[in-house]
Amino acid sequence: MTQLSHLSRQIPAAFNLGRFVWTVLASGALSAAGCIETNPPPAPPPQITVPPVAYPPPLISAAPVAVAAVPVQKGPLFADDLKFLEDHGPVIQLESAEHGVVALSAKYQGRVMTSAVARDAASIGYINRQFISEGKTGAAFDNYGGEDRFWLGPEGGQYGLYFLKGKSFDFANWQAPASIQEGEWAVGEKSSSSVVFTRTIKVSNHAGTEFEVEVKRTVRVLTNQEVLSRLTGVTTLGPVKWVGFETVNQITNRGKKAWAKNEGLLSIWILSMFNPSPDTYVVVPFNKEAQGEIVNDRYFGVVPSERLHVFADLGFLTFRGDGLLRSKIGLGPSRAKPWLGSYSETASLLTLVAYDKPEGTKDYVNSMWEKQKEPYAGDVVNSYNDGPVEPGKPALGGFYELESSSPAAALAPGKSIAHVQRTLHFVGKRAELDPLAKAALGVSLDRVVEVASH
Numbered sequence: 001m002t003q004l005s006h007l008s009r010q011i012p013a014a015f016n017l018g019r020f021v022w023t024v025l026a027s028g029a030l031s032a033a034g035c036i037e038t039n040p041p042p043a044p045p046p047q048i049t050v051p052p053v054a055y056p057p058p059l060i061s062a063a064p065v066a067v068a069a070v071p072v073q074k075g076p077l078f079a080d081d082l083k084f085l086e087d088h089g090p091v092i093q094l095e096s097a098e099h100g101v102v103a104l105s106a107k108y109q110g111r112v113m114t115s116a117v118a119r120d121a122a123s124i125g126y127i128n129r130q131f132i133s134e135g136k137t138g139a140a141f142d143n144y145g146g147e148d149r150f151w152l153g154p155e156g157g158q159y160g161l162y163f164l165k166g167k168s169f170d171f172a173n174w175q176a177p178a179s180i181q182e183g184e185w186a187v188g189e190k191s192s193s194s195v196v197f198t199r200t201i202k203v204s205n206h207a208g209t210e211f212e213v214e215v216k217r218t219v220r221v222l223t224n225q226e227v228l229s230r231l232t233g234v235t236t237l238g239p240v241k242w243v244g245f246e247t248v249n250q251i252t253n254r255g256k257k258a259w260a261k262n263e264g265l266l267s268i269w270i271l272s273m274f275n276p277s278p279d280t281y282v283v284v285p286f287n288k289e290a291q292g293e294i295v296n297d298r299y300f301g302v303v304p305s306e307r308l309h310v311f312a313d314l315g316f317l318t319f320r321g322d323g324l325l326r327s328k329i330g331l332g333p334s335r336a337k338p339w340l341g342s343y344s345e346t347a348s349l350l351t352l353v354a355y356d357k358p359e360g361t362k363d364y365v366n367s368m369w370e371k372q373k374e375p376y377a378g379d380v381v382n383s384y385n386d387g388p389v390e391p392g393k394p395a396l397g398g399f400y401e402l403e404s405s406s407p408a409a410a411l412a413p414g415k416s417i418a419h420v421q422r423t424l425h426f427v428g429k430r431a432e433l434d435p436l437a438k439a440a441l442g443v444s445l446d447r448v449v450e451v452a453s454h
Helices: 005-009 078-087 129-134 224-230 430-441 445-452
Strands: 092-095 101-105 111-116 149-153 186-190 194-204 210-221 241-253 267-274 280-285 308-311 316-320 327-331 339-344 349-355 381-385 400-405 416-427
Touching (some): 078 101, 092 210, 101 241, 111 241, 149 241, 224 241, 241 267, 267 349, 267 416, 280 381, 280 430, 316 327, 316 381, 316 445, 400 416
Antiparallel strands (some): 092 101, 101 111, 149 267, 280 316, 280 339, 327 381, 349 416
């Protein structure tokens, strides 16, 4: 699955239905783990073909740029995406009394499909209009899009859920379990600011272990005070426009056997899909004092050095979110901090993702596509950048992801684990966004832009 370096200069053959027409530059936007005790035959990937998108050259310079006014984000408006979704099924809308609006779908497994800082503002989540319009299911990946979706890990390895027993760990054999990507989820309690989804699913892993899992997923919008309480040292959000929501994802063992390490464990895996742009950079802080590898960049071939910059002395890294080269990075529990994010200068958009990371927990499922020596030495956070899956083949749609995972769940029958992830989007001038980035990510946006120019 190693990517050839020349692919980094190719435009993917599939890119979100051509949803974005970039007039100056494309806009971009940007996976939580707090514990509580209490495979059909493989199908080929979706062959999505749309005209290539020609990006104009980046306009970012190393020197800080004074932004006179908040630019209008390019791309579809929230209202346009909402109408499209409503044309294909019911949509649940959550709205904060203070800021922003969020669109969800029970039809698409309780996903947060997209959000915006206002109804007349740009839609931030990635929506795969072509796949939704075709109305198909049963693909290797039913890619409806969505900026917060529920999956289960691990992906690969001897306990992986995405490769049938006896199949090699190749893209041709990759198949997301039908039970997590097909079928409408039940809607429980609902208000203008929160909704509960439930579903009982069955999955089996590469080793043949079967799991019966009850899922409860609560989505709610966040208040101004809740956002401020998590940004240390920030007392006001100032003039920025913003939207924030959290998902509380709980799984319960509804089988008759305890889940055991020697048969494979599950984890809650939350993946956030966003629209890419030429100047979108993922920013991931890490623990400088920890021992061992800082970042795993070997998932789909080593990430080219111009796309991944690691600052060991400063405790952060940047990773391109342009949707042009299939690549993935991950950080383990000793390195990962409870925040990650992304920034686009041209969109004046800062996205922050926070998750609950239990102190001292070390066992996380390993999703590498290989027979693993350490199946519980996996990553806590990941970022994925889409691109052609193999030379000469299309991308999965054109997007980038921020992801987080719960610890491995060794659950007795009837016991549960929960994973909480919060997504915050801020639109404003760089100087206004900078205190928020420093509070969450520990790095100035001036430094992120400087890195992006090299």
